[in-house]
Amino acid sequence: MIIDVKGLRKSFGSNEVLTGIDLAVADGEVVCVVGPSGSGKSTLLRCLNRLEEITGGEVTVDGHTLTDPKVKIDDVRAEIGMVFQQFNLFPNMTVLENIIEAPIHVLGKSKADSVAEAKSLLKKVGLEEKADEHPSRLSGGQQQRVAIARALAMSPEILLLDEVTSALDPELVGDVLEVLRDIAETTDITMLLVTHEMQFAREVSHRVMMFDGGQVLEEGPPDQLFNNPQHERTRSFLSSVQ
Numbered sequence: 001m002i003i004d005v006k007g008l009r010k011s012f013g014s015n016e017v018l019t020g021i022d023l024a025v026a027d028g029e030v031v032c033v034v035g036p037s038g039s040g041k042s043t044l045l046r047c048l049n050r051l052e053e054i055t056g057g058e059v060t061v062d063g064h065t066l067t068d069p070k071v072k073i074d075d076v077r078a079e080i081g082m083v084f085q086q087f088n089l090f091p092n093m094t095v096l097e098n099i100i101e102a103p104i105h106v107l108g109k110s111k112a113d114s115v116a117e118a119k120s121l122l123k124k125v126g127l128e129e130k131a132d133e134h135p136s137r138l139s140g141g142q143q144q145r146v147a148i149a150r151a152l153a154m155s156p157e158i159l160l161l162d163e164v165t166s167a168l169d170p171e172l173v174g175d176v177l178e179v180l181r182d183i184a185e186t187t188d189i190t191m192l193l194v195t196h197e198m199q200f201a202r203e204v205s206h207r208v209m210m211f212d213g214g215q216v217l218e219e220g221p222p223d224q225l226f227n228n229p230q231h232e233r234t235r236s237f238l239s240s241v242q
């Protein structure tokens with residue numbers, strides 16, 4: 001299991017947001033996490049690379065135990081790409097500079113190699129002609145595709161994607177989902193996606209997890225979860241979003 005979570009708890013002050021999560025994701029698996037707002041989905045993703053301190057339980061990512069005080073967290077983070085709802089591109093850099101920054105400064109790759117790789121990734125996300133633009137000149141959907149290319153430039157083992165289409169105008173969502181589908185189908189990167197795009201989750205994921213109240217309420221292959229949910233709470237959530 002490339003991601004192995006046992007009894008994960010996370011509190012903010014007296015507010016226990018994750019109440020004991022067990023979660024195992026196999027290498028190369030594509031898992032979608034769905035569930036109501038405020039149920040702790042983003043907090044879960046952020047705990048997986050310790051952007052949030054973990055209150056209790058055990059989290060192991062590609063063999064690194066994050067709760068071990070001796071873990072080299074930067075090494076773990078280098079294996080995990082994360083893309084957020086807000087694209088978080090560096091506004092003062094061009095698209096190309098955004099993508100080559102971490103490969104050069106974190107992985108120590110040469111500039112020439114990084115530029116060549118960045119250009120091929122921009123082609124993959126359909127934006128090769130935007131290399132020298134600044135992010136502010138791009139649509140939200142284009143910025144999000146650059147953010148995905150930037151994450152891929154680190155050759156991650158794992159991609160964590162937190163509602164990456166939720167801030168986009170509806171007509172821009174499809175292109176971003178196409179890029180995600182392409183990654184899911186053509187790479188062996190393990191993907192954990194929080195999404196409200198149920199059709200996409202149905203088509204692309206190996207497994208869907210319904211999250212509620214800081215817990216995994218139920219999980220299963222998409223056919224099972226969408227067509228035959230076991231919990232009334234899942235049924236009402238699904239009918240509210242579809």
Ligand code: ADP
Pocket residue numbers: 012017035036037038039040041042043044
């Ligand atoms: P979701 O992504 O499912 O909408 P979140 O993980 O963002 O849920 O939030 C779950 C709960 O944790 C919410 O009640 C939210 O207010 C709380 N929370 C999230 N981040 C923080 C924080 N940094 N400080 C305090 N409370 C937080």
Ligand code: MG
Pocket residue numbers: 041042043162163
């Ligand atoms: Mg969230």
